[in-house]
Structure formats: C-alpha cells, structure tokens
Amino acid sequence: MRYAIPLVVLGVLLAFFTVGLKRDPRLLPSPLIGKPAPAFSLPVAAFPNTDAAPLKLGNAEFAGKPYLVNFFASWCAGCQVEHPYLMTLAKQGAVTLVGIDYKDADADLRQWLAARGNPYAPILVDLDGRAGIDFGVYGVPETFLIGADGRVLHKHVGALTPEAFERDFKPLLGAGS
Amino acid sequence: MIPELGHFALILALGIAFLQTVAPLLGYQRRDAKLLAFAGSAAQAQFFCIAFAYACLTISFINTDFSVAYVAQNAHTDLPMVYRVSAVWGAHEGSLLLWMLMLSGWTFAVSVFNRRIPAELSALVIAVLGVISTGLLLFMLLTSNPFDRLFPVPMQGRDLNPLLQDFGLAIHPPTLYMGYVGFSVAFAFAVAALITGKLDAAWARWTRPWTTTAWIFLTLGITLGSWWAYNELGWGGWWFWDPVENASFMPWLAGTALIHSLAVTEKRGLLKSWTVLLAILTFSLSLLGTFLVRSGVLVSVHAFASDPARGLFILIFMAVVTGSALTLYAWRAPKLATVGDLHLFSREGLLLLNNVFLVVACAAILVGTLYPLVLDALNLGKISVGPPYFNAVFLPLMVPLFVLVGFGAVVPWKKGKAGETWQRLKLPALFAVAFAIVVPLALHGQAALLAVTGALLGAWTIVAASQDVWRRIRAKPSLVAGIASVPRATWGMTLAHAGLGIWALGVAFVISYGFEKDVRLAPNATTEIGDFTFGFVGAQEAKGPNFTAQQGEVTIERGDHSVTTLYPQKRFYPSQRNVMTESAVDATLLRDLYVSLGEGFADGSWSLRIYVKPMIRLIWLGGVLMFFGGCLAASDRRYRLARAADRKLALDGGTQAA
C-alpha cells in the first residue's frame, strides 16, 4: 500500500494544477469589499474648463447613491481599451462615474480627453498616488463600485468590459442602500 | 523553404519516436532481438531529424527570416550574430526545440554508450525515452510550432528580450535543460527496471554515470543562473526563491539525493525501491518545473508567454508520464524489497539520513512554491510565500546535512565504530571550531551567529571531506604516487563536498556582513559604506550596437588610496522600448563592490544602489567545484563508457545473453 503513496500525492497535485490553470495568479481580491470606502478628498481636475476654481471633493459629496470610482490615466494602455465603454455607460446614465486621474500630467489628461470625450461626472486628481494606495490600487485601470451607504461593493481590475459590468456591477447597483 | 524542411523533419521525428517506443516494447514482450535492436537505430534517426530541424531554425534566425513568426518575435536586424544563434532558445517554441534536441541527444548517447548494458535493458530505456519524445513532439507540433509562418511578412522583427542579450544568460538555459532532460535517462532506467523486475548493483552502476552527468549540467546551470541574476537584475541578489529558480532547485536536490542513494544501491544492493522512486521523482520534478514556468499558474520573474492551452497539455503529459511510472512503481516496487543488514551508523545509514534531509528540503520548497496556488484553488485567499519563508525553513534543514557530509566520507560501509570515527574527525572538528571563531572576528571584527554557524559548517565540511584523500595520499611514499592512487570518484566526491563547504562560507558571510545603500547622489558627491568611499562623478551618454545608455562613473576609495572606478549603465533598447540596468562590479575573492544605476533626475543627480558583498564569489566558486567534482566522478574508470566501435559486438552479445 505504501508504494502507492507517491501516486496519490501526484493525483492531488494534478487536481490542484487543473484548478490553478483556470485562475489568474496576478488578480488580487480587494480586502476593502464590504468595508467603508477609504476617505478621500481630492482636487477636481481643470477639465473641461481650464479656469475652474480649485475645488476638492470627497466621500461626503457622493454619499446617498451608488457610484463608480474609476482610477485611470492618460499613460495607461488598458484605459484606452475601456474608454469607449465608459462613454457608453455615461450616456446610459445608470450610475455616477467618478474618475480619479492617477499620477498624470494635467496637459496629458486634457489632450487625452479632448481626443476621446469625457465620460466622468467629476474628474479628481491623484497626482502623488496617495488615494491609489488607500484604495489598494496596484495597476490602473481599476474600477470600484461604492454603495449608497459608502461601502465598497465590488472591485474590477483591468479594462472594464460590458460583460464584467453586467455580471458583477449591475446586480449590486441596488444594494447597499 | 528552410522552415518547411524543419517542420517536416519534426513530423518525421514524431513518427520515428513513436516507432522507437513501440518496437522495443513489442520486442521485449516477444523476445525478439531484431525489434529490440531497432530501438538504437530509431533513436539515432530521431536525433538526426531533430538536429536538422534545429539547424533549420538557427539558419532562419541567422538570415532574420521574419516570415517565420517565431523569428519575427525574437530577432531584429540589429541583433548581433551571437545572440541570433542564442535567440533560437530565447522564447517558448525554440526552447522547446532545444529541449527536444537534448532529449534526442541523450537518447542517442544511450544508444551509443551501451556496451555493458544488456540489449534488453538498453532497448527498454530507449523506448521509455521515446515516450517522452513522442509527447514533447506532439506538444510542439500541436501548440508551439517554431516554424509557423507569418503573413504579411513584417519589415522588422520585435527583437530578442534584452534581458537575454547577455552571454551568461545565453548559455544558462541550455546548461539547465541539459540537466533537466538528462534526468530523463535515470527515469528511463528506473522504469525499465520496473518493467523487467531486474534491479541489482549492476543496474545502479549503469545508471550512476548518466545521473551524475545530468547533475553536473544542472549544477552548472543553476550556478550560471545565479551569477547572471546577480549581474543583470541590478539589486545584488544571487538567489531569490522565485518559483522558476525553485523549479530548477527541486530536481537538483532530488537528483543529489539520487546520486547518493545510487551509491548505496551499487555498493550494498540496498534501498532499491527508494532509488527507483527518487529517479522517477527527479525527472518528474523537472517536468513540474516546465509546467510551472510555461503555464502561468504562478507569479514569477520569468516571462514566458503563458498560455493555458499549453499548460493543459503539459499537465496531461505530466499525468501520463509520471502517472504511469508511479502506477508501475506501486505495482512492481514491492517485489524490489531488499533484505540486508542496515545500521544507522554506517556509510549507507548516513547516506540514508542525507537523503531524508535532501528530500524533505525539496518537499519544503515544493510546499512553499505551490502553497499560494493551493490556497487560491481552495478559495482561501491569495498569499505570497517569499524568501523570508524559504530562508526560515530551508536553512535549518541544511544544518544536519552539512554535519553529515563530514561523517559520510569517514564512516565505513556496513558498520562504523564510534571510537575510530572520533580519532579521525577530532582534528577536523577542532579546526572547524577554531576557524568559526577566528575568521569572522579577524575579517569583520564581530561574530554574527549566522556567520559563525556558516563558518563552522563550511570549514567542517571542507576539512572532513578532504580527510579521506589526505590519508590515502599520506599512505603512499610520494605525493605524485599518492595523488595518482586516489580514484577519480573519490576526488570527485571530495571536490564536490569541499565545494558545498565553500558555498556555505560564502552564503553565511554575504548575509552576515553585506552592506547595501540606496542613495541619491549629485555629481561629485560621495557616500561612505563600510570602509569604502563611493564618489559619483556623473553620468554620460553611451552607445551600444542596439541600445543607447546612460553610463555612470563611480570612483571607489578606501582610506587614502583609490580602489577602482566603476561604470554602471542604464540601457535603453529602442526595438522593444525596454530599459535594462547593467550593474558594474569590482570583484575579489574576499569582497565584491557593486554599483547599479537607478533613476536620473533633472539636476544631474542619480539614485544609486551600492553594495559591498563579502565573499560572494565563494557561492559560485562552490557551485563550480561541485561541477568539477561531478565531472571527475562521472569519468571514473569503473564507468568509462564503451566506444562506439564496440557497440555492435556488445549488442549481439547482450541479445544472446537475453
């Protein structure tokens, strides 16, 4: 019997590998899910009006209904990919889309949005990446759904796709109130 | 045309590999000498097909034929010639072809150097190797064909990953693969023995040189990899416990255990089923490594384009090869059970203990490497298992192993005597203790625990290991006669064990007494590290054949006199828009001074990483000594292999005997 032990160990390993093949080892679940969203208070980007007064917005201003927080940047390739879909989402108007421009130059942002359109309700600026750290952002684009009660309901890493939105975000939009 | 010829040669090789598997098995069952003898011819024909295909791919690279997709992805017209040749194995498809070349090469070698081996056994070994060939060729042709054409043909290639444009890394993968693949021969010997049920001291003697040879390559490959990482990655580390490194280290540990247990099986006819299991495991761990690297199931520094389809294929392949071998083992191994008097305090007993620690160390690395994957598969969250874990678990397991090495060379087979052993080891022990106290204090003024332990174990291993040779030489009238009287195998063992000791010294000292500093320096600013003053002169543009670079100039002084000037580079490769750090090192046996460039700032200042690494050269020197030790052991007279000319005679004789 003991001569069969190696075979059993192999079987167990192969089973784990089969499951492991379907997982992405780089995809990290957020420890923030179910917890109140990190406190942020960030300056509003000077877009589209270059002469807008410097104004800060934070959690309090968005409380009361669910909203999406989308970390993006003009230098990020995945953001280009998801951008057209964000434009569609904005047109549908199902949910407020808060953009946080992550470690980006103001001029680059303006040029980028001028070419592609602006899907965001407000764009906040996270120039030094501190808000990113508080949200546990490790690779833009990342999209968070924050409920009406201010809790983080879901996090999506990478370009947001219609499938991911319908599957993961939509069912949660009514929750958290 | 050339790529099509290569592709055709691969298909032909697949057919031959299939015959190479089936014919000998049929021949064995029917006791048909002709079918058995076909194995060797098939192996040789297969080798020529693969070599031809390999040559075709190399020619496509030299001509930068971008109509071949693989060439277009991994070459560039500016790529220097030497890297065009090494680019063949620069990515997944080509490295698989290299694997195949080596596998068929090893099989070819088995078919040639089999004079003393019964024809039956040799044919079965070739048949088992044929199974592996068939699987790999199918894998290559179905999922990873290096000869796939690209249309439209691009004007320019995407170039070889700049990381790989380094001589050390160019030769590192082939050496490593030679080791991985070489263990397939030991595996095949083990499976063949399980099929025939004949496993004796002679079997162990035939298997040993093949195993040692594979181990030599793996040792060298790992050492080269470590040395390369140290020079190229820019942060002064020499081992990172990355999954890919672990993937090469596990077969090394298992292979080392195998070499030792084979010695017991050869000398005493004991541990048969254990030795067979180790032979199966060693090669299976090589396959596992291939799976881990190429399937993308783990996060690792190696960026083979991961593809789940490929991962699935290797997984199935592993299930078939290892699974059937272990099934055979579960069925046949009980018959190999040996009866013999085994004492713990004897050479075989100590070798068995050595096996315990080597195999458990290997298992610990396996557990640590796979644990994140297992937890994730069970939905228990994502964790990281990194160097702090491996150091905490692996190093304690090594301590008893080093103690054992000293005893192993002195305690006789069958049964040792405590008194006699003490007589022979008391001087080495005394020396090791003195060394461990004096050297750290003398060189660095303080006795760190790790340094003392490392020095103790290292010195003990070196001196105790050399004891045997020393006594043999002293027993002869002259030094020359003495040196000549020591068998190569003994020299090899001594050298390898001394290498291990030297490695331990290097590890302990570099961890205990290394300095590092991450510092931002303006031009002409200086910083002090240890006794050294590093002065940053400034950075300038420099140009290479296919890159541009910022080259820093750093002067190093100790006290009042200048030690050296280093020129670390930060290179930009336009073809892939890649940035690489090229660190600069001033090395002596006692210390390395290491500088690499970080980021440049607008005011001309740069962030620099500066390291002082005491005795780090000993780590690679130890690896090289183990390599030479292995070479000596594998070339011992006992194993001196038959020349090709004798082959036919041996085949005929062997068949008649069967």
Add this chain to the structure above:
Amino acid sequence: MAVLLLALAMAAPAFAQVTVEKPAIPLTAEQEAHLAELLPDLRCLVCQNESLAESRAPLALDLKYEVRGLVASGKSSPEIKQYLVDRYGDFVLFRPPFDPRTWLLWLGPFALVLLALLVLMRQIRSSRRDAAAAAPKPVDDAALKKLLDE
C-alpha cells in the same frame, strides 16, 4: 527590471506617468535599520516577484515612501504590515502570517522530517530482524514473465 519593462509597455500612448518629488523623510539610524529589516518582507505588487527593498517600480517606490513615513512616525512592524494588508491583502506579505490556513506551510516541513526519521528508524530495525531471519531471495524470472504476458 521586470517592472520597468511593464511600465514602459504601458507607456505606449506616448504619455508618461508623473512622478511627484516628495520631501525627504529623515530617519534615525535605528529607524533606518527598522526599515531595512521590514522592506524585504513586503512584496512589490506590480512586479513579477520582487520585494519592496529590491523593486524600482513606481508603485513600489510610492509604497516604500509610505512605509518610510510610517517608520518615521514610530509605527511598529506589525502596525505597518497591517496598514498594507488592509489595503492590498495578505498578498503583500512575503512572510505569510501564521494562522490555520498556513499551519501546514510553516509546520509541514518539520513534521515531515520527524515522520521521515521515524520511518527510517523502523526500516532499520525491521531490516535487522529480516536479515537475521532470511537470506536474500533472487527475483523469480518465470513469475515475472507470466505477469508480463498477462
């Protein structure tokens, strides 16, 4: 380095990530030692497999700065690790926490040594008994052949 490759690959649209120059945080010698001890235990999240001590990825540099600030403010290692775990999860720790999930990881190898030594001892004892009882028996060729033919 792997990180630099990644950052540059992402920079394809010709815009580049902005690096804000932050004020230097001075540390005492003990704090420097604390930081040096802490950083190798923390994983760079965007790199392939590097610690914060080694990595030069922008995010790693940001996190390093953050950790430096926490060290300067006198936080202990467990507090700093918790700060990061709260944001990024256990993945950020290169030294996995000791909890029921990781008992096998931390204790497994040492349990295995004990088990192996135990098996070895039993093996040796039984080998002596057997050796005393019987002489080695040669493998039965005929029986094997029969098995194979089946």
